[in-house]
Amino acid sequence: xxxxxxxxxxxxxxxxxxxxxxxxxxxxxxxxxxxxxxxxxxxxxxxxxxxxxxxxxxxxxxxxxxxxxxxxxxxxxxxxxxxxxxxxxxxxxxxxxxxxxxxxxxxxxxxxxxxxxxxxxxxxxxxxxxxxxxxxxxxxxxxxxxxxxxxxxxxxxxxxxxxxxxxxxxxxxxxxxxxxxxxxxxxxxxxxxxxxxxxxxxxxxxxxxxxxxxxxxxxxxxxxxxxxxxxxxxxxxxxxxxxxxxxxxxxxxxxxxxxxxxxxxxxxxxxxxxxxxxxxxxxxxxxxxxxxxxxxxxxxxxxxxxxxxxxxxxxxxxxxxxxxxxxxxxxxxxxxxxxxxxxxxxxxxxxxxxxxxxxxxxxxxxxxxxxxxxxxxxxxxxxxxxxxxxxxxxxxxxxxxxxxxxxxxxxxxxxxxxxxxxxxxxxxxxxxxxxxxxxxxx
Numbered sequence: 073x074x075x076x077x078x079x080x081x082x083x084x085x086x087x088x089x090x091x092x093x094x095x096x097x098x099x100x101x102x103x104x105x106x107x108x109x110x111x112x113x114x115x116x117x118x119x120x121x122x123x124x125x126x127x128x129x130x131x132x133x134x135x136x137x138x139x140x141x142x143x144x145x146x147x148x149x150x151x152x153x154x155x156x157x158x159x160x161x162x163x164x165x166x167x168x169x170x171x172x173x174x175x176x177x178x179x180x181x182x183x184x185x186x187x188x189x190x191x192x193x194x195x196x197x198x199x200x201x202x203x204x205x206x207x208x209x210x211x212x213x214x215x216x217x218x219x220x221x222x223x224x225x226x227x228x229x230x231x232x233x234x235x236x237x238x239x240x241x242x243x244x245x246x247x248x249x250x251x252x253x254x255x256x257x258x259x260x261x262x263x264x265x266x267x268x269x270x271x272x273x274x275x276x277x278x279x280x281x282x283x284x285x286x287x288x289x290x291x292x293x294x295x296x297x298x299x300x301x302x303x304x305x306x307x308x309x310x311x312x313x314x315x316x317x318x319x320x321x322x323x324x325x326x327x328x329x330x331x332x333x334x335x336x337x338x339x340x341x342x343x344x345x346x347x348x349x350x351x352x353x354x355x356x357x358x359x360x361x362x363x364x365x366x367x368x369x370x371x372x373x374x375x376x377x378x379x380x381x382x383x384x385x386x387x388x389x390x391x392x393x394x395x396x397x398x399x400x401x402x403x404x405x406x407x408x409x410x411x412x413x414x415x416x417x418x419x420x421x422x423x424x425x426x427x428x429x430x431x432x433x434x435x436x437x438x439x440x441x442x443x444x445x446x447x448x449x450x451x452x453x454x455x456x457x458x459x460x461x462x463x464x465x466x467x468x469x470x471x472x473x474x475x476x477x478x479x480x481x482x483x484x485x486x487x488x489x490x491x492x493x494x495x496x497x498x499x500x501x502x503x504x505x506x507x508x509x510x511x512x513x514x
Contacts, residue, residue, distance in 0.1 A: 077475050080482040086172075086336040089346045092489045093175035096182040099500040101507075103363070104181050104370040105174065114364065115371040134357065136273025138368055141353045143276040143434030144231070145376045146284070147427050148238045149342040151420070154384040155407070156400030161334025163305070163395070164312030166385045168335025169342070173377035176345025180373055181366035182492050182499055187351030188362040189502055196444045196451070200355025202348035202488040203445050209495050215487050219348065220446030222483035224454065226347075227439020230477040232458050233465030235432040237473050240466035242424035245417055254466025257432065258459045265436050265455055269356055272433050283426050284380070290408075290419060291383040297411050298390035305389035342381055343373045347481055348488035352438045363506045432462065 097105070104111040118134075157165040183201065190209045191200030199207075202223075206216035236257050243253035264275050295302065313331055340346060350372070354365040384404070388395065391407035408416035436458060443454040465473060492499075 073472075073475055073479055077478045077482070081337055081478055082333065085482055085485055086333065086340070088489055089172075089179065089340060089485070090175050090336070092346070092492055093178040095496055096492055096499060097178045099496040100178070100182060100185070100503045102178075103503065104177060104367050111367045111371060115368050133273065133277075134359070134368070136270070136277045137353055137357055138372060139276035139280045140269070140273050140434050140437065141350060141369070141372050142280050142284075142375065143430035144349060144353065144438060145342070145344050145372060145431075145434075146280070146380060147235060147431035148424060149338070150376065150380045151384055151424060151427065152400040152404055153338050153342055154381045154400075155388050155404040157334050157338035158385060158388055158395050159400060159403050161331045161338075162312040163308040163385075163389055164310075164314070164331030165335035165338065166309050166382070166389075167313035168332050169339035169377060169381055169385075172336045172339030172345075173343060173373055176339065176343045176373045176377070177370040179346045179492070180343075180350045180369035183346075183348060183351040183488070184354050184366040184369045185362040185502055186492070186495055186499060187355055188357075188360060188365050189498070191355050197441075198355045199441075199445060201351030201441070202491055203352075203442065204355075205491045205495055206487060207445075209498060210491060212491075215490065217446055219484060219487040219491075220442040222480060222487070223348065223352070223442035224439050224446050226349075226477070226480040226484050227435050227442065228458060228461045229473070229480045231435025231439055232432060232462040233468070234473050234477050235428040235435070236462035236465035237468055238428040239425050239432070242421040242428070245421040250466050254463040257429065257466060258463050261429070261432050261462065262455070262459050264433050265458070269437050272437060276430060276434060279426070279430055283423075283430060284375075287380070287423055287427075288383060290412075290423075291387050294387050294408070294411050295383075295390065301390040302386065305386055308389060309385075339377055339381075343376045344481075345373050346489060347484045349435075349438045349484070352441045355441070356437075362502060 115138075154166075154169075157169065161168075186205045186209065187201040190204040190207075191198055192204060192208060193199075202219050203216050206212045206219060236254060239257050240250040240253040244250060264271055313335075344350065350369045351365075354369060357365060359365070388403060388407045391410045393403065393406040393410065395403060405416060405420055408420055412419060436455075439458065440451065440454050444451040447454070
């Protein structure tokens with residue numbers, strides 16, 4: 073499993089994701105990066121808009137869909153993963169995480185535009201995302217089935233097992249034994265998940281703004297305390313991104329390649345762009361405008377990586393702690409403890425528990441949508457299996473669990489990228505149609 077993980081994630085998938093992102097960028101005329109101000113205005117600026125009564129009956133609100141998508145993406149990767157990227161790839165890894173975020177915004181825009189374009193209403197609900205693109209857009213039912221099975225398995229690994237393991241590890245810092253943390257996670261999570269996407273959306277709609285607000289306030293306070301170190305932190309990010317360790321150290325190609333590889337891989341792990349999971353959540357919308365869901369998905373990647381991961385990185389880089397040779401958790405704890413003292417451990421433990429639990433419930437709709445297609449009649453057992461795997465994950469070792477998740481994510485990404493590449497002509501045609509409609513409305 074380690075060999076497969078390294079073979080896929082060292083260069084093959086990062087390069088494949090970047091190349092596909094550039095190709096999609098040309099096809100969609102660089103939306104949504106072009107006129108990004110409008111993207112923010114049409115997404116975050118419209119959250120106060122009211123949904124019609126008919127829409128509320130049939131689907132979650134746009135706020136709930138966005139909150140669930142953020143919950144699925146924002147997890148331990150934004151905290152410990154960012155610190156681990158700095159420890160493994162240097163400060164320059166953050167620059168390449170930004171690059172992966174820009175590529176990710178192009179990818180999730182394409183995923184959602186095509187996912188809405190080819191979605192179908194079935195007896196089980198909407199069928200969209202990569203499944204619809206491969207099944208109805210390319211008429212490749214076997215490839216669609218492979219993606220669905222891999223996505224359902226990834227939901228069990230990345231969504232359930234890995235997050236329950238992170239919750240148990242963080243709860244252990246609060247003197248809660250892993251079995252007890254696993255039981256609480258399963259019971260509370262099961263109560264929420266039994267309510268379906270509407271209940272998940274209601275929970276994430278209030279949990280994510282509160283959680284992100286508390287974490288951003290904590291990071292903001294630390295950055296205010298170390299404001300004079302911010303210019304040096306940014307300088308270090310750009311210097312090490314291109315292989316320069318110091319003024320006297322000169323250029324080092326190995327430093328450049330390590331920063332690039334670690335930054336891109338960690339960025340993808342954080343925002344999940346290119347995996348196809350985003351479109352499985354946005355397909356539930358009552359709105360049938362592909363461009364709007366594509367812009368929303370891109371905004372979610374922006375908030376996940378450019379905002380949240382950058383705040384974490386700056387907290388680490390402005391702290392007076394050594395970054396090389398440390399693991400992500402200890403490095404992040406040391407950075408927060410410099411100003412928060414003994415309170416830092418409890419603060420981070422609570423943040424990790426809540427972020428991981430949000431991902432635990434946010435990933436379930438993705439896995440369930442895939443299970444409905446890939447497992448046919450087996451979708452009924454997905455919830456009990458999801459909860460059982462979560463309890464097992466709370467007792468397991470983190471290293472093997474994360475290795476399994478990397479392999480499953482790769483298995484999702486390959487058919488999804490294949491679909492995006494083969495449907496680039498349809499993406500370009502859809503972009504032309506959307507622009508004509510926009511010009512007509514004007």
